Amino acid sequence: MATLKHLFSYINHSFREGWDSPALTDYGTDRTHTYGDVATQMARLHLYYEQLGLRPGDKIAVCGANSSNWAVGFLSILSYNAVAVSVLADFTGADIEKLVNHSDAQMLFVGPVVEKKIDISHMPALKAVISTVDFHLVYAAQPKFHEAYEMLDDTFQAIYPSGFKPEHVHYREDNLDDLALINYLSSNVQYSMENMECHPGINLVSLLPLAHMFGMMIELIYQMAGGSHVWFITRLTTPVLMQALRECKPIIVMVVPMVLEKIYQKQIRPVVRKPLVRVLWHIPGIGTLIKKRIRKGLMDALGGNIRVLISGGAAINPEVEKCLMDIHFPYLTGYGMTECGPLVCYVPWQQFKAHSCGRLVDRMELRIDSPDRRGSGAGKAIQNEIIGEIQLRGDNCMVGYYKNPEATKAAFTEDGWMHTGDLGCVDAQGNVFLRGRSKTMILGPSGQNIYPEEIESLLNAQPEIDESLVVSRNNKLHALLYLTDEHLEQLRSEETELNKALAQAVENVNHRLPAYSHIADFEWMSKEFEKTPKRSIKRYMYK
Helix, strand or coil: CCCCCCHHHHHHHHHHHCCCCEEEEECCCCCEEEHHHHHHHHHHHHHHHHHHCCCCCCEEEEECCCCHHHHHHHHHHHHCCCEEEEECCCCCHHHHHHHHHHCCEEEEEECHHHHHHCCHHHCCCCCEEEECCCCCEEEECCHHHHHHHHCHHHHHHHHCCCCCCHHHCCCCCCCCCCCCCHHHHHHHHHHHHHHCCCCCCCEEEECCCCCCHHHHHHHHHHHHHHCCEEEECCCCCHHHHHHHHHHHCCCEEEECHHHHHHHHHHHHHHHHCCHHHHHHCCCCCHHHHHHHHHHHHHHHHCCCCCCEEEECCCCCCHHHHHHHHHCCCCEEECEECHHHCCEEEECCHHHCCCCCCCEECCCEEEEEECCCCCCCCCCCECCEEEEEEEEEEECCCCCCCCCCHHHHHHHECCCCCEEEEEEEEECCCCEEEEEEECCCCEECCCCCEECHHHHHHHHHCCCCEEEEEEEEECCEEEEEEEECHHHHHHHHHCHHHHHHHHHHHHHHHHCCCCHHHCEEEEEECCCCCCECCCCCECHHHCC
16 A cells, blocks of 8 residues: 655645646636745745744634635645634634634634624634735734734745745645644545546636535645646536536536536436436437437536546435436545545446445545454455444544544544444445434334435435435324425415325335335425535434
């Protein structure tokens, strides 16, 4: 197995070699930063950190919507050997203040929306606050910090009289064990560089929150390591997203299943559900032509240059997955978690097995905690088709939760494996299959294990249903259904007929389930389910 490489060994190279190449763009604006621009601004920020008295290991928080300047600020923190504290901009002002205080952050990068909902006086440890809009100084705790910022241009000019140049880029590569997420970020970067395509001249459209581990790692750090060009969508709507994909022509697209399912519902489902298409689908020759046409239409909608479409964060509708694989679209589902920075499982799309989430990534080990567990399986996933909790160890795993020894202790087994809370199994080829979360598993009337995510996946494949949630009420399964836009409109005028259709849809699902997993009743939701920032349903809100 290859020696673990530091992520800045890649970034040092990409910055020096791609100095005049575009690195970061805010889509819909004229703001594009070259790699040289990014490195220069990082150097300016490093000087200000020194003026504030910040040392390696000190904490700096970043809270704002995705943007080029968010990315520059974040990279400047890591390259200074400080500790980056990424905070989701969707949190309330009070929650943001609590997280900044709990992290011991001494400085904060803040977006304009977040700036309006926080009270800086509630964060007394902050020495300075800088805006991600244009890096202007929002707040300085002492006059000398304000003066240092005002003198920053002169200070920079004195140190770099001929300007900041490629030869000045030499970020540290000898601090793999320092706190900053560096160790497992480095392992993730190395795996991505060795197994995914990323190089100068290609584009990526960033869709996921940068404060979330998957967006931060795959859509920013890995891209900067490879020298590609990242486009940030600062106002994420479906029309803007589809326009950005068509214009930027990315080779990799990473989405949560909900985005992929909505594209499928609007563009593909109306075609594949036509009676004639259903008949011709499996006929050699004509069926192949139909699939090629659908594939090309989807390719064009996503920019026409896709090499791989990666889905993750939740289970995908099996109808959508089957169609993508039938038309040989370069699609796969991966598996990751924040505590692993985030990669756990991945596989090239040509090797992807339906319903799986790929195979274990390098420098990691996986075992299934079930009665017939088979040893440690160093360097590979241990085959075990009996369902149990997925447990992990390796270079990608976290060292613990900050200032929470109790939670850290609970996160690991006595012999050093990390609990994921996810239930699954591994087949003979090492493909990992998720069945659900241990916390969401429902115990059936006779002690059977019921995985609501599997039932929801079947429900979401029904034409009337956009999303669903299965809960237990009085020891019976109850389905909460949120309808597609089309059927919500129908509900207002034809409620009786639609309820009959929903009852039939539930019955269709029950026919595919064992008796103990049957849905006893259902209700439709008047509004969309509450979501987390990564667009997963907040299950705890529904009983």
